[in-house]
Amino acid sequence: MSGAGLGKGDELLKVENVSLRFGGVKAITDVSFDIRKGEIRAIIGPNGAGKTSMLNCINGFYHPQEGAITYKGIKRGRMRPYVAASQGIARTFQNVALFKGMTTLDNIMVGRTLKMSSPFFWQLWRHGPAMREEVEHRRFVEEIIDFLEIEHIRKVPVGKLPYGLQKRVELGRALAMQPELLLLDEPMAGMNLEEKEDMCRFILDVSSQYGTTIALIEHDIGVVMDLSDRVVVLEYGRKIADGTPDVVKADQKVIDAYLGVGH
Numbered sequence: 149m150s151g152a153g154l155g156k157g158d159e160l161l162k163v164e165n166v167s168l169r170f171g172g173v174k175a176i177t178d179v180s181f182d183i184r185k186g187e188i189r190a191i192i193g194p195n196g197a198g199k200t201s202m203l204n205c206i207n208g209f210y211h212p213q214e215g216a217i218t219y220k221g222i223k224r225g226r227m228r229p230y231v232a233a234s235q236g237i238a239r240t241f242q243n244v245a246l247f248k249g250m251t252t253l254d255n256i257m258v259g260r261t262l263k264m265s266s267p268f269f270w271q272l273w274r275h276g277p278a279m280r281e282e283v284e285h286r287r288f289v290e291e292i293i294d295f296l297e298i299e300h301i302r303k304v305p306v307g308k309l310p311y312g313l314q315k316r317v318e319l320g321r322a323l324a325m326q327p328e329l330l331l332l333d334e335p336m337a338g339m340n341l342e343e344k345e346d347m348c349r350f351i352l353d354v355s356s357q358y359g360t361t362i363a364l365i366e367h368d369i370g371v372v373m374d375l376s377d378r379v380v381v382l383e384y385g386r387k388i389a390d391g392t393p394d395v396v397k398a399d400q401k402v403i404d405a406y407l408g409v410g411h
Contacts, residue, residue, distance in 0.1 A: 154220065156186035160329060160361050161206065166215035168201055168385075175201040176212065179387045181380045183329065188355055189363045190372045193382035194405055199365045200242060202382070203331050206363070207239050208232040219329075234262055238327035242334045242365075244314045248307030252317050255306055256292060259324025260285040292320045295357075296350060312343035319350065323358075330354065332364040336371060344368065348375060369406070373397060381405070 154160060161183040168176040176198045183189045191199050204210040206217060208227040217224050219235065229239075238259075246255050293302050296316050301309060306317050315335060322330055335351065336344045348371060354360050366372050372379060373393040381389040381402050389399045396402055 154185045156184075156359070158185045159183075160185040160220065161363075162218040163202070163206070164216045164218070166202075166205060166212045166217065168198075168205060168210055168212045174385050176205070176382075176385045178215070179382065179385070180215075181387065181390055183361060183363055184378075185328075185361050186355070186359055187361060187377040188351070188375050189361075190376035190379040191363060191365050191382065192367075192369070192372055192379060193388075196384070197382040198385040199382055200333055201385075203239070203333055203363070203365065206232075206329075207237050207331055233325060236326075236328035237331065238322040238325040238329070239331045240315075240318045240322050240333060240335060242337060244311070244318055246306045246314060246318055246321070249305055251303050251305055252298060252309070252320075253286075253289065253293065253302045255317055256289045256320040256324050257285065259321040260289060262325060289320075289324055292323050295323075295353070296320050312339050312346075315339065315343075315347065316350070319347075319354075323354065323360075327360060330360050330362045332362060332366075334365050334367065336366060336368060344371065351375060369397070 159182050163182065164180050166176055166179050167174070179198070179202065191202060193199055201210060205212050208229045208231060211226050219237070247258070293299055296319065298313065298316055298320070301313060301317075306314055309317070319332075319335065332351070336347050339347065351362060351364070352375065355362055364375070376393055378391060379389075379393055379396040380387060381396060381399075383405045388401045388405060389396050
């Protein structure tokens with residue numbers, strides 16, 4: 149699922165002095181960091197730190213008033229989410245965003261839409277070249293279903309699934325896009341310990357087997373420290389630390405932010 153042109157460890161995405169405001173409210177203030185190809189990059193911080201707003205800037209939901217985002221060496225202007233998706237940036241959400249009446253298989257097939265080249269007429273009638281193309285895409289989706297160990301729910305409407313499995317289906321839909329950069333917004337929120345362990349394993353496998361670059365937001369600090377290659381810490385929209393997990397967890401500003409010292 150990795151693209152050509154960049155080697156492991158090269159800079160895939162760079163955030164430079166990004167600031168985002170909603171009226172008089174400053175969501176992000178002068179934040180800079182980078183994401184390197186092949187790494188798992190965590191974005192952490194207390195509630196209201198600006199983490200989700202930062203992901204929304206990266207994939208085009210929000211447009212920062214100041215600063216720049218460079219992706220694969222190209223400095224972006226105003227980008228829409230569908231353009232970001234077409235360029236290899238996939239996203240999961242804090243609250244599961246699935247089609248509840250559709251099956252697991254059909255939800256993950258939605259992730260292949262951008263990869264389909266047949267004219268809409270043929271896709272509508274599922275005939276001719278569209279049928280042949282759908283067979284190929286379905287084969288790819290079945291591989292993802294096997295990878296995520298959800299064969300037993302492939303024909304089940306996702307609205308009937310427990311929350312942990314819905315989060316896994318949402319991950320599958322994102323993987324169906326074959327992303328170069330996968331943005332995960334609290335992928336383990338609301339999960340029990342066993343479900344978290346499973347999701348951690350899948351995230352590590354996505355990174356190692358597919359070579360996918362991952363940026364994730366997660367509140368479970370133990371999970372972050374175990375999963376991540378590097379961590380950037382936000383507080384009240386500002387960056388207060390950036391480095392390896394060992395460096396970050398020893399930083400007094402990070403300790404103070406999580407303990408609420410001085411606030």
